[in-house]
Amino acid sequence: MHAVIIGNGVTGVTAATRLRQLQPDWKVTLVSGESAFHYSRPALMYIFMGHMTYEATKPFEDSFWRDQRLDLVRDWVTAIDIDDRQLVLHRNGRLPYDRLLIATGAKSNKFGWPGQDLDGVQGLYNLKDLHQLYKNAERASHAVIVGGGLIGIELAEMLHSRHIHVTFLIREPSYWRNILPMEESGMLNRLIEEQGIGLIKETNLKEIVDDGTGKVEAVITEFDDRIDCQLVGLTPGVSPNTDLVKSTPIETGRGVLVDNAFRTNIPDIYAAGDCAEIVSRNGGRNLIQQVWYTGKKQGKVAGEVLAGQDTEYDPGIWYNSAKFFDLEYQTYGMILNTPQPGERHLFWEHPSHRHAVRIVGVDGCIKAFNFMGIRARHEVCERWIAERRTVEYVLDHLEEANFDPEFFVRHESEIVRSLKEQLA
Amino acid sequence: MSTPPAAPTLIDPESISYFYDEEAEGFGEPESAAEAPRNPGMMVSAGVIGLGFLALVVSLLGMPLSGAWTPFLLSFGLLSAGTIGYVWFTYRDTVPGIKHDGIMFGNTTHRGAIAWALGIALTGFYVVLYWWPEYLSRAIALVEPLSQVLAGQPANQWFLYGFLYTMAVVLFGFRMFMRYRHNRYHIIRTISVMFFQLVLAFVLPQFLRALNEPEFYFSYFWPLKYDYLFPGTVDYLVNSPGALGSFMVFWGVACTFIATPVLTYFYGKRWYCSWVCGCGGLAETLGDPWRHLTPKSTVSWKIERAIIYAVLLLIIATTAVLWVSSTSEGALSAISAPLKQWYGFYIGAVFAGVIGVGFYPILGNRVWCRFGCPMAAVLGIIQRFFSRFRITTNGGQCMSCGNCTTYCEMGIDVRAYAERGENIVRSSCVGCGVCSAVCPRGVLKLENGMSHGDRYPGSDKPLSAFSEAVSKGARVYGDRDGYV
Numbered sequence: 001m002h003a004v005i006i007g008n009g010v011t012g013v014t015a016a017t018r019l020r021q022l023q024p025d026w027k028v029t030l031v032s033g034e035s036a037f038h039y040s041r042p043a044l045m046y047i048f049m050g051h052m053t054y055e056a057t058k059p060f061e062d063s064f065w066r067d068q069r070l071d072l073v074r075d076w077v078t079a080i081d082i083d084d085r086q087l088v089l090h091r092n093g094r095l096p097y098d099r100l101l102i103a104t105g106a107k108s109n110k111f112g113w114p115g116q117d118l119d120g121v122q123g124l125y126n127l128k129d130l131h132q133l134y135k136n137a138e139r140a141s142h143a144v145i146v147g148g149g150l151i152g153i154e155l156a157e158m159l160h161s162r163h164i165h166v167t168f169l170i171r172e173p174s175y176w177r178n179i180l181p182m183e184e185s186g187m188l189n190r191l192i193e194e195q196g197i198g199l200i201k202e203t204n205l206k207e208i209v210d211d212g213t214g215k216v217e218a219v220i221t222e223f224d225d226r227i228d229c230q231l232v233g234l235t236p237g238v239s240p241n242t243d244l245v246k247s248t249p250i251e252t253g254r255g256v257l258v259d260n261a262f263r264t265n266i267p268d269i270y271a272a273g274d275c276a277e278i279v280s281r282n283g284g285r286n287l288i289q290q291v292w293y294t295g296k297k298q299g300k301v302a303g304e305v306l307a308g309q310d311t312e313y314d315p316g317i318w319y320n321s322a323k324f325f326d327l328e329y330q331t332y333g334m335i336l337n338t339p340q341p342g343e344r345h346l347f348w349e350h351p352s353h354r355h356a357v358r359i360v361g362v363d364g365c366i367k368a369f370n371f372m373g374i375r376a377r378h379e380v381c382e383r384w385i386a387e388r389r390t391v392e393y394v395l396d397h398l399e400e401a402n403f404d405p406e407f408f409v410r411h412e413s414e415i416v417r418s419l420k421e422q423l424a
Numbered sequence: 425m426s427t428p429p430a431a432p433t434l435i436d437p438e439s440i441s442y443f444y445d446e447e448a449e450g451f452g453e454p455e456s457a458a459e460a461p462r463n464p465g466m467m468v469s470a471g472v473i474g475l476g477f478l479a480l481v482v483s484l485l486g487m488p489l490s491g492a493w494t495p496f497l498l499s500f501g502l503l504s505a506g507t508i509g510y511v512w513f514t515y516r517d518t519v520p521g522i523k524h525d526g527i528m529f530g531n532t533t534h535r536g537a538i539a540w541a542l543g544i545a546l547t548g549f550y551v552v553l554y555w556w557p558e559y560l561s562r563a564i565a566l567v568e569p570l571s572q573v574l575a576g577q578p579a580n581q582w583f584l585y586g587f588l589y590t591m592a593v594v595l596f597g598f599r600m601f602m603r604y605r606h607n608r609y610h611i612i613r614t615i616s617v618m619f620f621q622l623v624l625a626f627v628l629p630q631f632l633r634a635l636n637e638p639e640f641y642f643s644y645f646w647p648l649k650y651d652y653l654f655p656g657t658v659d660y661l662v663n664s665p666g667a668l669g670s671f672m673v674f675w676g677v678a679c680t681f682i683a684t685p686v687l688t689y690f691y692g693k694r695w696y697c698s699w700v701c702g703c704g705g706l707a708e709t710l711g712d713p714w715r716h717l718t719p720k721s722t723v724s725w726k727i728e729r730a731i732i733y734a735v736l737l738l739i740i741a742t743t744a745v746l747w748v749s750s751t752s753e754g755a756l757s758a759i760s761a762p763l764k765q766w767y768g769f770y771i772g773a774v775f776a777g778v779i780g781v782g783f784y785p786i787l788g789n790r791v792w793c794r795f796g797c798p799m800a801a802v803l804g805i806i807q808r809f810f811s812r813f814r815i816t817t818n819g820g821q822c823m824s825c826g827n828c829t830t831y832c833e834m835g836i837d838v839r840a841y842a843e844r845g846e847n848i849v850r851s852s853c854v855g856c857g858v859c860s861a862v863c864p865r866g867v868l869k870l871e872n873g874m875s876h877g878d879r880y881p882g883s884d885k886p887l888s889a890f891s892e893a894v895s896k897g898a899r900v901y902g903d904r905d906g907y908v
Contacts, residue, residue, distance in 0.1 A: 010824070035446055036446070036447050037447070040823060040824040040825050040826060042823045042824075042825050043823075043824075043825035043826055043827075046825060046826075046827060047451045047528075048451070049524070049525050049526070050453075050524070050525055050526040050527055050528040050529040050530075051522075051524040051525070051527060051528065051827065051830070052528060052825075052826060052827065052830045053450065053451075053528050053830075054446055054450045054451045055450065056720075056826045056829065056830045057825065057826050058826075059824040059826065059839060059840075059843060061721065061722060063722075127444060127446055128444065130451060131444045131446075131451070134451065134454060137454065138454065138455055138456055161525040161526070162454065163459070163460060163461070194519065195519065292823040292824075293820050293821070293823070296820075297820070319819070319820065319821070321821050321865045321866060322865075323864040323865065325519070325521065326519055326520065326521025326522065326606070328864070328865070328866050330821065330865075330866055375818070375866035375869070376866075377818060377819070378818050378819025378820060378821055379818075379819050382819065403818055403866060403869050404869075405607065405608075405609045405857060405860050405861070405869060405870065406609050406857075406869075406870060406871075407608040407609045407612055408607075408608055408609070409608070
């Protein structure tokens with residue numbers, strides 16, 4: 001049996017290693033045009049900032065692949081020949097498969113802005129983008145970033161580390177306000193401005209101006225304000241990368257349509273990770289998950305399905321984390337940007353604006369947490385949510401959830417006092 | 425290649441470029457990065473350092489600066505004041521947090537010409553210190569007044585060495601305060617190593633000399649300070665004129681055989697290696713700019729295990745042979761003296777000093793601690809099998825970025841554990857806490873648990889779990905299915 005995986009990102013690689021554990025004798029091949037070896041995509045920023053070498057972003061030593069008999073092919077897949085069960089490769093002819101996993105990830109959104117293809121305009125998603133950023137940063141003293149998500153703020157931090165002045169253009173009234181509640185978002189506005197980064201809110205991009213040689217010279221906002229810059233980062237989110245399957249019989253929606261076991265409509269072809277759209281069984285919303293953790297979790301299940309196990313993906317309790325400059329953020333359970341009907345929000349913020357906690361309850365039971373500048377134990381938070389502990393119980397035991405390093409100043413007594421007052 | 429695709433080609437090959445060979449070319453230093461802004465305070469401080477350096481060179485060239493204290497204060501005083509000022513003005517206006525921007529681009533921090541020059545200079549200093557101290561006579565004369573005050577005796581090369589060592593720990597300890605001012609673990613730990621170096625490893629031994637007691641270092645024990653349990657040293661201490669000699673013997677024995685296992689059981693190896701030890705103290709302060717240079721490969725781990733346990737066996741054998749030889753009327757004396765001399769030269773001087781510190785800018789700040797130190801080997805065995813200490817990982821939050829592994833000064837692939845949500849229980853971990861500090865997702869935490877049995881399955885019976893894993897073919901972590 002020969003299993004082929006398109007894409008060596010976290011989903012493809014997790015599927016491959018899981019498959020190898022379950023089927024020691026199968027031939028397993030990973031095809032990627034982007035990189036020779038798997039690397040950690042979230043670590044791209046640390047290469048640019050000089051915190052890490054590229055080599056260090058590879059989670060496995062190069063010898064790992066040989067030891068595990070996972071074949072790596074550096075090539076782009078240009079087509080899937082479904083009838084003959086073969087992949088058409090750009091450089092290396094055809095690659096037959098018995099089972100195929102599509103893990104092509106996502107690609108940066110572009111909204112057809114005038115000038116979006118100029119020299120000096122780019123997104124940040126892969127090694128190619130990073131390489132381009134190296135070049136673009138050389139001649140930039142001022143950069144404009146359009147789109148206020150996680151990649152946008154990472155890009156801001158990256159350019160800031162090289163002493164390039166950054167202006168951040170966001171559609172929302174406050175940074176990441178489409179995801180975060182007002183208070184957390186406000187803490188981040190403060191943080192961004194504290195770093196000396198210009199934050200222009202509720203403003204759309206109108207066009208990017210050519211300097212006459214095909215290079216970017218400035219951007220113009222919807223209010224006809226002109227901002228001079230030599231680099232424009234476009235980071236208005238990502239979408240599933242379905243280029244390869246769009247006009248094959250494999251069904252796509254926004255992503256590659258799959259069931260709960262990552263099966264597409266074609267037998268023996270599967271898709272998982274950022275490129276997949278999991279069709280809801282009960283007519284609810286389809287699920288597209290595009291963060292590292294879900295890519296890894298989906299990859300593990302996809303590996304099991306490829307190996308022939310009868311298993312299904314359970315998204316479980318949502319969690320995520322990020323670091324905004326020096327402020328860490330963790331979330332457990334789902335918190336939307338505004339309180340939903342029936343939700344009770346309790347919020348505490350330290351006067352320094354460097355620590356905050358949000359606790360969301362429904363019918364007196366814990367539903368979700370946001371932590372800013374405080375580390376929390378994943379296992380404890382998840383268990384409390386799963387066990388439907390009462391908010392009172394959670395407050396009384398909050399210190400059990402703390403994961404800050406030793407000797408850090410603990411805020412539980414203040415937090416609990418404040419939140420209990422709100423509760424009363 | 426020539427086979428025409430049967431299915432329609434959906435991606436136009438012309439649009440595809442194999443844009444970049446990241447393996448061959450990597451992502452290196454930016455060609456023309458904007459310089460970090462320098463404030464006037466930094467410039468003035470740099471000037472003060474320059475003046476101090478000038479005074480040092482003038483003194484060393486033998487051009488007399490009048491008075492006993494003047495040359496000392498002009499050279500070391502200005503160097504210290506300038507360094508403190510430079511560090512203060514560098515970090516004063518920065519937002520507290522991890523300060524690793526540009527580390528991999530820095531000439532000094534990433535094996536550039538300055539790093540090599542520093543490495544050669546440090547190595548050269550150790551070679552001269554150990555084997556040609558006569559060339560240091562002018563430098564020794566510089567610290568003479570301090571030696572007179574502290575010890576009431578003339579300075580020698582070891583006093584000079586202790587002074588420079590302590591100065592480095594204190595000045596670069598201050599740098600740690602500024603860099604890690606958001607992190608109380610690092611502040612407290614740095615205060616601890618500064619205290620132990622300054623008081624127990626510098627001032628107190630000199631005071632003991634002034635009191636005509638043996639020059640004894642209360643913060644070093646056998647087998648790191650290997651001669652403290654040699655029969656010759658024990659004899660010398662017991663028969664020394666001062667009253668403290670016998671207590672020193674008792675202290676040495678108690679620290680090696682009681683404090684070491686007990687404290688390591690409760691707190692792990694870190695109580696010594698990154699809180700008390702002078703070698704660790706220098707590594708955590710002066711050596712901090714180079715902590716990421718420690719090799720991380722599986723091969724380096726194999727070399728580490730081969731050498732460090734060999735050194736441990738060697739010092740145990742040497743000590744045993746010396747005792748047999750001293751108690752049995754010359755039996756084994758033919759080998760005991762050469763063995764002692766050999767260990768002192770190759771391990772005590774060449775490995776611990778010349779390579780251990782001299783290679784900081786090239787191989788990282790823990791070369792000796794990781795590959796050679798027999799004390800670290802003993803602490804490591806206790807930590808691996810019988811200690812409450814572990815680094816815990818936080819559920820599924822790891823995103824495999826590799827900051828932890830990069831900044832592990834002991835070469836542990838921390839990420840390999842973190843990404844699987846496993847506790848890290850490794851003999852080499854010195855508990856410096858930097859992996860936890862640099863983690864951008866809050867995944868790692870140094871913890872002392874309630875027992876050693878809850879660290880991972882089987883750790884209540886660590887030795888049988890270990891032998892079972894080995895018998896099942898677990899080699900090293902590189903194969904990912906099992907590791908020991």
